[in-house]
Amino acid sequence: MSQPASLPLIESLLDTPLPPSGIAWLDAARQENRDAFAASGLPDTRVEAWKYTALRALGQRRFAAADADALTRAVDPATLALPGVDGARLVFVNGVFRADLSTLDALPAGLSLAPLSLALQGDAEPLRFALSRHYREVGDAFARINAARAGDGVVLRVAADAKIGEPVHLVFVGAAAGADLAWHARNVIELGEGAELNLVEQHLASGEPVQLATLVSDIELRQGARLHHTVVQNAGTGASLIRRSSLRLHADAQATSHLLELGGALVRHDLQSELIGDHAQFHSRGVFMPHGRQHIDTQLAILHQALNTTSTSTWRGVASDRARGVFRGAILVATGADGSDANLSNKNLLLSPSAEIDTKPELEIHADEVKAAHGATVGQLDERALFYLRSRGIPLGEARALLTAAFCRAVLDDLPNEPLREHLASLLLVHLPST
Template structure:
């Protein structure tokens, strides 16, 4: 029986050449992940993790692989700067490292930071565990593509007990070109280390792009990570990301995530609390408008004693936009004394907007505190009436209430200058 022709997107991704590395285990992993993608193709809505994110339209697109002109693409460096973030910066344009836009001189003691392409030219063995991973689940298509094709990204390590004073900024910029690019990040904080990390997705123009990015983040015993993710990609960008965090004993990670741009955007955020007393705190806002589709998949697994997770996410959808949020918490056998709390509150600002939210909680341990909940609704009419009775026009009253609703997840961001800037971006995104 003849096999059906692959979708244009699948065909274009399979046509992309595998990056030669000269490292046997890496080349093997790339070939095996590519073979897995060729066999399975794109997930459809029958796959539970993709139930609310159909790929029919994207599957009919095809993209050139990589950008031969990435080193000379014009990028406004000033547009990459963020208030309160003035330290080390690593910049990628269409997936390629740009030394001219990066700031890597005078790295602070204890910080190692370099592009993956350079790290693979040296001793690649420390990267073997992350880069030789095989993705086999039904919804892993884009992780398989990334593992097969990505040739650049970030390798960041903080030495044990080092405290990096200034935030480190990672910038992934899309520039005018219709193509696909892929990046892979490997981040490790040593025992007792502390780091503030700002991850910024910024692009301009109307060119349609497909970008995949996979990050593996390891926090050793007692490490602390303060992580801000700002996604403000151009309206033509299809951005698929996966972030995997592993928290060892007493490690703490705090994430603040803003999802603002893009056409189809998906972020799989997976965290495993594998050491006693590990803590994870996530805060996020997704704000699709127009015909944007933004999908956040949050999966947290408590695997050790007395671990803690708190997750507070807000969604606002306008026009014909669609937001998706799935928050899944598993308290595994033996994770006694765990404390897990998840909340997702959402606003619909137009009759045609849609938000699908699905909180999940599975508990297999004893003496556990756990709560989860989700709401989807509209602005409170009593609050609107109160503001209007004091002379505030309806449109302004709606904007004030919506801004306050979103800003709540930024209240505990310690970088005041960055917090105010992100708040301003939220306000600018609100309908007028």
């Protein structure tokens, strides 16, 4: 159920020895995850979670282990700006922290924000729980290599009861490096009891990089915390971007995510949310829009473990040309999670005969007095609506774009940051097929 460890990709990721950190528990965890990656190889399509995403072509490629010039790569600061996002900013280029592009002056009271590389030089013990994790599933290959090789990323903490007004901006830039490159980043984010944070995560390209990038984020929301997380993924056309975001919500905590998956050649995002405290809430809104030969795979897993928890998930997919989209939405209501309320909807449009979207909603319930619903559709634009617009003098291409934009825009309606919301809507328009 895995591809052999002799593949060029695996060999290239294992060629370079792990640099010692000087922290015994961290070095041990990195080595154990490296050994597990070497032993298991890559998952193949017989692994259920990778059923629709084949890694054969990626496995035949080799990548350099690091970018020695990441600190001096030219990046236009103007490309990092987002409307309505004016707070602290942390920027990474090819997985390396760039102080010259970041804005960390005068952080608001209650916010602690630093690159992982610097945090490990101080007291690393608070990071031990997150960074010493061992990934044991056969499909966890990229999480393993990330745990072994990530030397930088984000450490963000919000103190109890702190309300951070301006959005915090995390930027990950893939920059052309003159060679195929692999880089890895690790984020550790924690909101204290009653804390509130608006977090914006951005992925973009500088030049035409050919890369493999992995990003793992561990996000903890303590009792009563509130997180609004917006993700804008617009990686380069030659990038393979593999991400895992794991959220744990304690009692009365609430997380809302808006996600746009637009760029990249091969993109995979495992979004996992555990509702471990009574009355916790998780809401996700997302759009994936592959075109050309893109492959975008979203794996959403929500676990209800406590009383009276709530989750809502609204996702839209649009595929054109010869692109492929994958969406798996799994909801598990565990024993004892009585009173849970879960709702998941995934609607998809195919804009060309050669496009494909595979969607798989899953619902598993082991508790009583539960409200749950899930559904998925794959179809084409409504011919009657197209006819109506064309009868009003609107050209076919423009009519198709209008209907598709309205279809996608539904996931942005409850994004409270209006300038950012309008910017994301314009990005969707830019990525729509021209005909």
